[in-house]
Amino acid sequence: MASDVLVVAERSGGQFGDITFELLGKAKEIASALGGKAGVVLLGDTSGVDALGAADVVYTIDDPSLSNYNPEATEASLIGLLRQVEPRLLLMGTSTYGLDWGGALSVAWDAQLASYVVGLSLEGSDIIATSQLYGGKLFAEAVLDGERGIVTAIGGSFPAEAGRTGGSPEIVATSATASAGKVTFGAIKEPDKSGVDITSADLLVSVGRGIGSQDNLELVQELADALGSPLSASRPIIDQGWLPKPQQVGKSGQKVKPKAYLSFGISGAPEHLEGMRNADLIISCNTDENAPIFDVAHYGTTVDLFDLVPELAEKLGQ
Amino acid sequence: MRIVVAMRQLADLVEELEVDDSGTDIDREFVKFVSNEWDEAALEEALLIKEQSGAEIVAVALDEPDVDQTLYTAIAKGADKAVKLTGLEEGWVSTHSRAKAIASWLGDQQWDLLLTGVQAADDLDGQLAGILAAQLQVPHAAVVVSAQTEGSSVKVSQELGGGTIVEETIALPAVLGIQTARQAPRYAPITRIRQAMQSGGLEEASVAGDLAEGRPTVRRLYPPEKTGHAEMLTGSASDVADKIIELLRAKGLVKS
Numbered sequence: 001m002a003s004d005v006l007v008v009a010e011r012s013g014g015q016f017g018d019i020t021f022e023l024l025g026k027a028k029e030i031a032s033a034l035g036g037k038a039g040v041v042l043l044g045d046t047s048g049v050d051a052l053g054a055a056d057v058v059y060t061i062d063d064p065s066l067s068n069y070n071p072e073a074t075e076a077s078l079i080g081l082l083r084q085v086e087p088r089l090l091l092m093g094t095s096t097y098g099l100d101w102g103g104a105l106s107v108a109w110d111a112q113l114a115s116y117v118v119g120l121s122l123e124g125s126d127i128i129a130t131s132q133l134y135g136g137k138l139f140a141e142a143v144l145d146g147e148r149g150i151v152t153a154i155g156g157s158f159p160a161e162a163g164r165t166g167g168s169p170e171i172v173a174t175s176a177t178a179s180a181g182k183v184t185f186g187a188i189k190e191p192d193k194s195g196v197d198i199t200s201a202d203l204l205v206s207v208g209r210g211i212g213s214q215d216n217l218e219l220v221q222e223l224a225d226a227l228g229s230p231l232s233a234s235r236p237i238i239d240q241g242w243l244p245k246p247q248q249v250g251k252s253g254q255k256v257k258p259k260a261y262l263s264f265g266i267s268g269a270p271e272h273l274e275g276m277r278n279a280d281l282i283i284s285c286n287t288d289e290n291a292p293i294f295d296v297a298h299y300g301t302t303v304d305l306f307d308l309v310p311e312l313a314e315k316l317g318q
Numbered sequence: 319m320r321i322v323v324a325m326r327q328l329a330d331l332v333e334e335l336e337v338d339d340s341g342t343d344i345d346r347e348f349v350k351f352v353s354n355e356w357d358e359a360a361l362e363e364a365l366l367i368k369e370q371s372g373a374e375i376v377a378v379a380l381d382e383p384d385v386d387q388t389l390y391t392a393i394a395k396g397a398d399k400a401v402k403l404t405g406l407e408e409g410w411v412s413t414h415s416r417a418k419a420i421a422s423w424l425g426d427q428q429w430d431l432l433l434t435g436v437q438a439a440d441d442l443d444g445q446l447a448g449i450l451a452a453q454l455q456v457p458h459a460a461v462v463v464s465a466q467t468e469g470s471s472v473k474v475s476q477e478l479g480g481g482t483i484v485e486e487t488i489a490l491p492a493v494l495g496i497q498t499a500r501q502a503p504r505y506a507p508i509t510r511i512r513q514a515m516q517s518g519g520l521e522e523a524s525v526a527g528d529l530a531e532g533r534p535t536v537r538r539l540y541p542p543e544k545t546g547h548a549e550m551l552t553g554s555a556s557d558v559a560d561k562i563i564e565l566l567r568a569k570g571l572v573k574s
């Protein structure tokens with residue numbers, strides 16, 4: 001049976017994301033237990049390959065078709081490489097990469113896929129994945145059947161240090177596989193960085209869908225003003241157009257690490273937690289005692305935000 | 319232009335979710351089922367395309383609890399037709415199986431663009447858009463925040479991490495996993511939903527499949543152990559406010 005474990009490296013702005021090292025650390029653990037190699041797939045230019053010293057082998061596919069984000073071209077090349085290497089497991093993040101390519105690869109490479117993975121281990125020769133489902137309310141422990149599998153893991157689930165060790169991996173340059181050419185790259189647009197900077201604040205007051213309406217935002221804004229802190233929010237508040245994108249906390253927003261993070265009406269979906277779980281002190285208000293936010297918060301309360309926020313603002317305003 | 323919007327029902331995450339006796343699925347008996355929020359974004363994006371450049375919209379969903387409500391609401395919002403796919407057993411449908419059912423129905427249809435939500439909270443074996451597209455052998459893109467048709471192609475914006483956007487042009491037919499529509503999903507007035515219900519007209523088509531196909535074998539479904547659970551602050555709102563201010567003061571974040 002195949003015994004190699006491959007990781008798809010994620011880069012943005014030339015830098016590898018932590019997820020690459022988190023997955024590489026995990027890949028090493030599983031590959032060595034299986035007696036195989038931990039490999040990294042580097043799509044596009046080969047800059048930064050030196051950072052991948054922890055890998056046994058790095059497969060590079062340096063081709064113009066991969067120099068820009070393109071799901072079709074990438075999948076074609078990944079499938080080509082998978083058929084060539086035939087690893088036991090392919091690891092990706094449940095990022096845009098995993099959400100975009102994971103499912104299609106599972107069909108084309110005929111492998112079972114486990115998504116939203118936060119735990120991964122080997123039992124004999126079985127791959128056991130633990131996935132976070134239902135917005136973090138339930139975990140599913142599942143066995144990947146068959147001889148090959150794909151895992152998309154949630155960022156922050158495995159320690160990155162294990163994937164940052166030095167070494168001199170074998171570099172294998174492989175060629176791209178042509179795709180049907182139905183997806184054409186246009187442009188890349190960097191996010192607007194103007195406006196409020198929530199990443200440098202010591203304290204954040206953060207609001208979620210529990211606030212109910214745009215008009216009610218005034219309440220939390222008053223509290224933020226009283227504390228002299230910026231207002232941040234979960235994604236639905238940004239998607240509604242109630243606050244600008246730079247104020248979004250989470251996987252597709254900003255990663256923040258303030259001295260204190262005060263949240264109101266945020267459930268604590270994995271995508272939100274990815275952006276704030278490392279804050280020194282997390283205090284969360286949510287009327288649902290089972291809300292997943294309470295699993296990462298240091299202090300919590302189920303008092304209604306509409307009672308608590310005005311109390312806080314008033315006491316602080318005195 | 320014919321746009322298919324693949325929608326689905328999902329246990330309401332606001333509710334308490336219990337695990338059934340098998341230990342491998344939620345107890346479906348008493349939970350409320352609602353429309354998947356990302357599918358609502360997909361429907362909204364389809365409606366925006368229809369308003370901009372004209373299109374016929376067909377909403378399609380597997381027969382799952384309270385799906386009629388979702389499909390009639392789609393009609394009330396502006397979908398031209400809604401189809402309920404029947405014949406699968408009730409329970410936790412894998413994404414691969416859901417995709418197969420939709421693909422088999424699409425086989426008899428003429429369609430140009432299929433939109434669905436980027437994810438659903440129980441799609442353990444992966445997200446629908448990519449799986450369905452690979453089964454149909456058509457191009458796809460997920461985490462899409464804008465889709466606009468132009469002749470026989472669609473111009474999409476996909477969101478990468480941290481808010482970076484990549485723009486692409488994709489030849490039709492194509493499948494897109496929608497993260498956010500260009501505007502927040504509209505509301506359908508209750509009177510219009512009732513009207514749609516009264517005029518009936520949900521079409522039905524039968525499909526076959528095995529619920530768990532393509533999904534890793536679930537051994538155990540369980541609520542996370544509360545090891546790192548927050549210390550709960552109780553009492554009146556005023557008591558809790560005092561405690562929070564004290565915690566912030568200890569961190570030097572509140573003056574005086």
Ligand SMILES: Cc1cc2nc3c(=O)[nH]c(=O)nc-3n(C[C@H](O)[C@H](O)[C@H](O)COP(=O)(O)OP(=O)(O)OC[C@H]3O[C@@H](n4cnc5c(N)ncnc54)[C@H](O)[C@@H]3O)c2cc1C
Nearest residue numbers: 208209210234235250251252253265266267272286287305
């Ligand atoms: C690819 C992708 C990327 C994403 N990126 C992000 C991201 O960067 N950031 C992000 O936040 N999300 C992100 N999401 C969305 C994420 O999955 C959740 O949908 C979102 O975080 C939920 O936001 P919320 O907690 O505000 O809303 P909900 O989950 O709806 O929670 C609202 C909460 O408010 C509570 N509540 C209601 N009324 C009250 C009251 N009166 N007082 C107190 N509490 C109350 C409820 O109990 C509930 O728990 C992403 C999703 C995808 C698919």
